[in-house]
Amino acid sequence: MDRDLFEFALRMGDNALILGQQVSAWCGHAPALEEDIALANTALDLIGQAKLWLDLAGEIEGAGRDADALAFLRDARAFRNALLVEQSNGDYGQTLMRQFLFDAWHFPTLKSLAASGEPRIAAIAVKAAKEAEYHFERSRDLVIGLGDGSEESHVRMQRALDLLYPFQGELTAPDSVDEALRARDVAPDLAAVKLETDRLTLETLAEATLRPPPAPVRKGGKTGLHSEGLGRILSDMQFLQRAYPGASW
Template identity: 50%
Template sequence: MNKHDLIPYLLLLGDSALVQGQRLCEWCGHAPALEEELALMNVGLDLVGQARNWLDYTAELLDDGRDADALAFRRDERAYRNLLLVEQPNGDYAVTMAKQFFYDAWHHAVLQQLAESADERIAGIAAKALKEVTYHLRRSSEWVQRLGGGTEESRQRMLAAIPLLWRFTVELTSGSDNEVRLAEAGIGADPAIVGAAWLKQVSATFESVELPLPKAASHFYLSGRQGVHSEHLGLLLAEMQFLPRAYPDATW
């Protein structure tokens, strides 16, 4: 496989972690409890650290003078390859935790395979990240169960959150032709295996608190892998990128 096949895959991993980490950090000062705020920030920082590792590798392959910071803060919306799910607004706490759970279940399944990648750099990054994401998945799945099986209010909020996010899960159960080729080469995660593992995890978690499982989501006109995003990513990037774009030569 050449680097042109690997770059969009690394961007999928790095951009998704970066955007989800940014969304979680938006809860700083707004979380429902101090303990939850600390937990959210820790998960967000884990994801930002993982994003840096993926983007560092991407920058080396691109070899065009950009580093991880430039890839994070100097690209426009259409150059991002993150999952559509992670760019969606936080909403209430049920929306935030449902979104985190859907992402974690996909992320965990991907990293399990990447930890055995024939690419030693990918395998090393994935093995380290897997330890963190195993905790992320346990935490978010427990929150889905806690809210879905809790009070009438918390259950109704989780029941409302699921359909709000569900159409974006189509990207978690399918992959591009390039991802299939990377999997066949022993470098990337097999999208079919990831999709099956994701559905198994979500089904078991929903079943444990009698949450209804919607029918499989269908493809629609947006595609994070192709850089065709929802209106929410541009607004998120405008805030995230303001300082480094306004003061490009600043040092800290």
């Protein structure tokens, strides 16, 4: 098996899956109908992308696991999502800030991956990039609107940024998998992605009158070392298949 490629597909798929699962919890609870619809649609896009990535991971692995098996029958240590996406929803501002910090990485990453030398990755990336651009446009607008909004919204957005900003760096911190795939022309140079992610993030935050905190990068999820939150997410997401193995409709 192509271990590096498998790991990479899992990372892309797990990021989309866990964020999609978290965002979907807002369905029926968002502060306005339009926001409810927007969050549900964002979650839907992410879960659709997760299916594409995880089906590819299963194909690379060649052990007969499909996206469903990978999503519902793995334990926390086998997940490869970054810590950012498993941070709790918090209030609406915290959910939006998490989305924005993710989108500012996701969109440039997918744009670069569209030129991947691995055609199956390029195909998913071209498709998903259109959706990610739309997500970025929305989360950027809302971060600016709420950051440079009322006193209360500003305080809440700054609090969310202080909490979540340290987790963004994991997405652009290369490890041996990233290096190996860059050398094979499968994945982009993360230094270039980081430049673009930082530019999109910092320009937006400046316009939103928000200040990123000086903080070390917090990481671990890419290699399977997760925070407590992931276990809770999985206990909810995987409940049905754990309680009734093989259930379908």
